[in-house]
Amino acid sequence: xxxxxxxQPAKGAxxxxxxxxxxxxxxxxxxxxxxxxxxxxxxFIESTARIQKxxxxxxxxxxxxxxxxxxxxxxxxxxxxxxxxxxxxxxxLIWVIDAQDDYTESVARLxxxxxxxxxxxxxxxxxxxxxxxxxxxDDYKFDIQRNITIQIQDELSDQGIDNAPVxxxxxxxxxxxxxxxxxxxxxxxxxxxxxxxxxxTNLCRTCRFEKAYLFDVNTxxxxxxxxxxxxxxxxxxxxxFVDVIIDFTEVYGSWPRTQQWRDRLExxxxxxxxxxxxxxxxxxxxxxLSDSQRPIMLREVDRFLALVAIMKEGSYDKMPxxxxxxxxxxxxLEEFFRITKQKNIVEPT
Amino acid sequence: xxxxxxxxxxxxxxxxxxGKSSMRSIIFSNYLARDTRRLGAxxxxxxxxxxxxxxxxxxxxDCGGQEAFMENYLSQQRAHVFSNVGVLIYVFDIExxxxxxxxxxxxxxxxxxxxxxxxxxxxxxIHKMDLIQSTNREAIFNQRVAVVRRKTAEAxxxxxxxxxxxxxxxxxxxxxxxxxxxxxxxxxxxxxYKAWASIIHDLVPNLGVIETQLASLGxxxxxxxxxxxxxxxxxxxxxxxSHEGDRNPYGDRFERMSNILKSWKHTCSKFTxxxxxxxxxxxxxxxMGPTFSMFVTKxxxxxxxxxxxxxxxxxxxxxxxxxxxxxxxxxxxDGPPVSAGPP
Ligand SMILES: Nc1nc2c(ncn2[C@@H]2O[C@H](COP(=O)(O)OP(=O)(O)OP(=O)(O)O)[C@@H](O)[C@H]2O)c(=O)[nH]1
Ligand SMILES: Nc1nc2c(ncn2[C@@H]2O[C@H](COP(=O)(O)OP(=O)(O)O)[C@@H](O)[C@H]2O)c(=O)[nH]1
Ligand SMILES: [Mg+2]
Numbered sequence: 234x235x236x237x238x239x240x241q242p243a244k245g246a247x248x249x250x251x252x253x254x255x256x257x258x259x260x261x262x263x264x265x266x267x268x269x270x271x272x273x274x275x276x277f278i279e280s281t282a283r284i285q286k287x288x289x290x291x292x293x294x295x296x297x298x299x300x301x302x303x304x305x306x307x308x309x310x311x312x313x314x315x316x317x318x319x320x321x322x323x324x325x326l327i328w329v330i331d332a333q334d335d336y337t338e339s340v341a342r343l344x345x346x347x348x349x350x351x352x353x354x355x356x357x358x359x360x361x362x363x364x365x366x367x368x369x370x371d372d373y374k375f376d377i378q379r380n381i382t383i384q385i386q387d388e389l390s391d392q393g394i395d396n397a398p399v400x401x402x403x404x405x406x407x408x409x410x411x412x413x414x415x416x417x418x419x420x421x422x423x424x425x426x427x428x429x430x431x432x433x434t435n436l437c438r439t440c441r442f443e444k445a446y447l448f449d450v451n452t453x454x455x456x457x458x459x460x461x462x463x464x465x466x467x468x469x470x471x472x473x474f475v476d477v478i479i480d481f482t483e484v485y486g487s488w489p490r491t492q493q494w495r496d497r498l499e500x501x502x503x504x505x506x507x508x509x510x511x512x513x514x515x516x517x518x519x520x521x522l523s524d525s526q527r528p529i530m531l532r533e534v535d536r537f538l539a540l541v542a543i544m545k546e547g548s549y550d551k552m553p554x555x556x557x558x559x560x561x562x563x564x565x566l567e568e569f570f571r572i573t574k575q576k577n578i579v580e581p582t
Numbered sequence: 583x584x585x586x587x588x589x590x591x592x593x594x595x596x597x598x599x600x601g602k603s604s605m606r607s608i609i610f611s612n613y614l615a616r617d618t619r620r621l622g623a624x625x626x627x628x629x630x631x632x633x634x635x636x637x638x639x640x641x642x643x644d645c646g647g648q649e650a651f652m653e654n655y656l657s658q659q660r661a662h663v664f665s666n667v668g669v670l671i672y673v674f675d676i677e678x679x680x681x682x683x684x685x686x687x688x689x690x691x692x693x694x695x696x697x698x699x700x701x702x703x704x705x706x707x708i709h710k711m712d713l714i715q716s717t718n719r720e721a722i723f724n725q726r727v728a729v730v731r732r733k734t735a736e737a738x739x740x741x742x743x744x745x746x747x748x749x750x751x752x753x754x755x756x757x758x759x760x761x762x763x764x765x766x767x768x769x770x771x772x773x774x775y776k777a778w779a780s781i782i783h784d785l786v787p788n789l790g791v792i793e794t795q796l797a798s799l800g801x802x803x804x805x806x807x808x809x810x811x812x813x814x815x816x817x818x819x820x821x822x823x824s825h826e827g828d829r830n831p832y833g834d835r836f837e838r839m840s841n842i843l844k845s846w847k848h849t850c851s852k853f854t855x856x857x858x859x860x861x862x863x864x865x866x867x868x869x870m871g872p873t874f875s876m877f878v879t880k881x882x883x884x885x886x887x888x889x890x891x892x893x894x895x896x897x898x899x900x901x902x903x904x905x906x907x908x909x910x911x912x913x914x915x916d917g918p919p920v921s922a923g924p925p
Pocket of ligand 2: 253254255256257258259260261262275276277279280302364365366367404405406407
């Protein structure tokens with residue numbers, strides 16, 4: 234974590250609040266998603282007594298506030314919280330429920346929190362992570378999800394609230410589900426998401442791709458995909474492809490080569506600077522699955538983002554045309570983010 | 583002159599639950615770390631013949647570690663178990679509550695081994711290191727290494743007194759030593775691949791030939807590094823680095839590449855629905871602009887090759903062609919050479 238970023242969070246950056254009972258997995262979630270902690274190392278995370286602030290600087294700056302489970306924002310009579318400072322610029326409230334534990338109290342507190350929020354901040358998205366579902370059978374998972382959903386919705390409609398923006402996700406840090414859930418949460422905060430999706434849909438059509446994702450490389454959150462139906466298994470393989478590329482990059486691409494090395498490579502018989510010897514100045518990768526000869530490709534968009542796509546069978550031969558189309562889309566994406574960033578500066582919220 | 587097919591008896595021993603069958607299943611049978619939770623305790627000895635490349639067979643004796651079995655190995659089955667051993671892999675569970683007892687058993691095993699197979703190599707794995715907080719791992723490992731070394735020296739000293747023989751149990755200043763290597767391991771990270779690559783390394787026949795030929799290939803295609811993996815385990819069989827490639831600050835990169843590529847194979851298998859031990863991918867290419875390029879590809883029937891090299895489109899294409907052209911030089915990796923004599 235970047236210490237200076239923690240002290241001085243960017244103004245106007247959307248904020249994600251992580252709340253829930255203690256030991257529900259909040260710190261683990263933010264360590265795994267935002268600091269790449271291996272999931273099994275979360276066993277050693279100590280419980281903290283104060284609010285933990287993190288920030289993600291990527292294509293969009295996001296702050297993540299991790300609330301210790303014992304803090305009661307709305308119920309504590311001794312300490313008064315500056316409610317507006319907490320919820321004023323919020324992008325979403327993520328409520329974490331431990332599915333392997335008794336969740337009665339957590340659901341009650343969640344209900345209470347939603348009621349309080351509905352009064353002053355009705356536009357805040359409430360994202361419920363039904364967490365630690367690894368090791369639970371599919372049937373059991375969906376039972377829990379149905380139970381919790383019905384409970385919350387019934388109680389809310391008793392109070393006359395019928396369409397509060399509450400969404401439910403089944404998550405675990407031991408698989409891709411936590412990244413997928415965060416992807417959904419973050420996507421709702423992206424201005425002009427539809428336009429991004431249209432660009433990817435178009436690319437899939439012109440290049441005959443099965444599925445394309447725009448990834449935030451550091452977190453493996455996908456910030457957009459084309460309009461074909463959601464498909465967890467495509468997301469998983471693309472996610473892991475990004476992981477492999479990150480590892481390759483670290484091992485072979487993150488340390489400086491000597492001048493002699495460069496001199497030799499730029500001398501006879503090449504007689505060209507290395508920069509001119511390459512076809513593409515950004516990271517590009519491709520791989521073919523053996524079973525049906527389906528290629529998977531990756532192209533760096535900028536410092537933070539990469540385009541990853543699963544292609545149709547036998548399209549490897551058409552790589553040159555595909556690369557040209559991808560070039561065009563990458564330029565379009567760059568332009569999109571240049572404008573979006575500027576807009577954020579011009580119109581602070 | 584290529585050498586004939588080798589068979590090696592490998593003993594896998596240690597207390598019950600220490601993780602022996604888990605490691606074996608991950609390395610040689612494509613299990614995922616989390617699949618090992620389903621393994622039951624091994625009853626007596628589970629014998630498997632693992633073909634490694636075309637010309638090495640490992641006779642892996644996975645010895646169930648419950649006390650009754652251990653006693654039996656040391657008494658009734660003593661000669662049967664401990665004769666003709668090429669390698670002993672002894673596994674300690676770092677979380678074990680009864681370290682003294684574990685060490686006592688270990689000493690008995692070393693004595694039996696010294697009696698019947700004094701040329702055997704010993705690999706001691708201090709296992710389940712993931713259960714120790716990462717900041718303490720090194721210190722705790724070093725502590726354990728010191729204890730194991732001391733106990734081993736004591737055991738060997740006693741052996742030496744009973745049956746003096748200068749051949750493999752040599753006297754050094756600090757005491758008496760045997761050919762022993764210690765590793766900190768966990769099924770949850772790449773440390774497993776480091777230990778097992780080292781175990782396998784000296785068993786591979788014709789290693790010298792492989793190394794020389796990899797080096798000529800590396801120089802010919804201007805590579806910075808070449809890794810040769812066995813196709814099922816993805817253990818690094820051999821590797822070559824250029825002068826520049828040797829400057830790579832990531833000393834753990836070989837086991838790291840094994841780990842990455844093996845889990846990538848699992849991902850592909852899950853996606854395609856094909857068996858995990860099937861060939862999953864071909865032609866993995868990665869070009870990081872003007873920084874470096876690399877590719878991983880099926881090489882011979884039993885191996886995959888990873889080539890890391892300088893950037894440049896022309897250089898890359900010619901390297902790929904040359905690697906394909908070099909396959910016949912490495913044919914001997916796939917089968918027993920015709921010239922092999924009688925076993
Ligand atoms: N945390 C952790 N658990 C491990 C590790 N390796 C194995 N285990 C677990 O330890 C348990 C026992 O593993 P086995 O491989 O069956 O043990 P074994 O040594 O073969 O036991 P016996 O066959 O009875 O001698 C399994 O539940 C594994 O998942 C490790 O590195 N870390
Ligand atoms: N099985 C499982 N355990 C988890 C998961 N997420 C977190 N945990 C464990 O839950 C415990 C409490 O997590 P922690 O992040 O400290 O909770 P917090 O108090 O809400 O911040 C830790 O031991 C984690 O390893 C998960 O997805 N699955
Ligand atoms: Mg066993």
